[in-house]
Amino acid sequence: MTAKSIYLVLDMMNDLVHADGPNGKGPLGAQVQDRQVIQNTARALEKARAAGMLIGYVRVGFSSDYRECPPSSPIFSKARENGLFKLGTWGTEVHSELAPHAHDFDIVKHRVSPFYGTNLEPILRAHAIRHVYLGGVSSNAVVQATVRDAHDRDYECVVLEDCCASFSSEDHDQSMAAVSRFATLSTSRDVDFPNQ
Template sequence: MTSSIYLVLDMMNDLVHADGPNGKAAYGEQVRGRKVIENTRRAIDKARAAGVPVGFVRVGFSPDYRECPPNSPIFSGARKNGIFKLGTWGTETHPDLGQKDTDFDIVKHRVSPFYATSLEAILRANGVKRIYCSGISTNAVVQATVREGHDRDYEIVVIEDGCCGMSAEEHDNAVGGLKRFCKLTTSNDVAFE
């Protein structure tokens, strides 16, 4: 059994698909410009070849948004814009990433994939000691994963070219702040163990 997992963070249609609400906005531009979908798929294929399990983390809410925090600056637009509704196309993982039924599917209602989710139980049950991760946005879910994973004593490896923010500057600033808490690599260089 491997002691690693690759977490693909918030790579959902609402955020990264060209036909999604953010596809024609800042995120879409960064996703395409940085080739985030292609780089993430390369990393997923390498993880599978190495026998490392893959987990897809998705943010989502019930159709009535009962779990959505009403005063959250980051989630206040979800209810208003009708996005991040579980059970809809928007909260499905981008189809080009090839999610399988055997992959872990972790649904969250906040920025952190650790908060009130099944993630910790999955990591413990599978003896995970190292978390590889990538996704969007770098300064939200990736940063939360790195910091919280670090403080839970996991070794964290960020696949940097599978990440982006709403701008190159936002991404670069986030990566700069993460360097002390994780290892950085790329989809070409990552060696899944």
């Protein structure tokens, strides 16, 4: 049977969410821990796999010389300065509690949106995907960008709110209010993934 849905795990990388990572020791890490984002995402992954859904892991990453990194970007220029998001390193690996399986999709991006310059849209089209379930960090960056870009490409989105975090609870709440205009909100407990 042709799959019609995919679950996208957005930027759940060690540099951003691991307790030993650079962001894990700051405000984002505190929100990830307080909101139990790792545990909630693990629950969602288990449910999605049980339903036979396709899984895609979106990761932001750059070559060791940062050739894809935009020097004028307020976000990504800091990555170069601090040696973050370097592909092939521990920092760009998915958190071990959410480890990908061999058949999952790896979507590497060089900007905020996973649709820009990546293999995501060809994957969605090749598998006749119409519904995109998603969660990750941060709520006000990759989550919003994914929802808006998916919406404008006519995909239906479900955001797993408890699988998302930002640098403050206020940022997260504002982001969820913003994406609720373009997507359905659910949680890892309440989501009912369709059997594929």
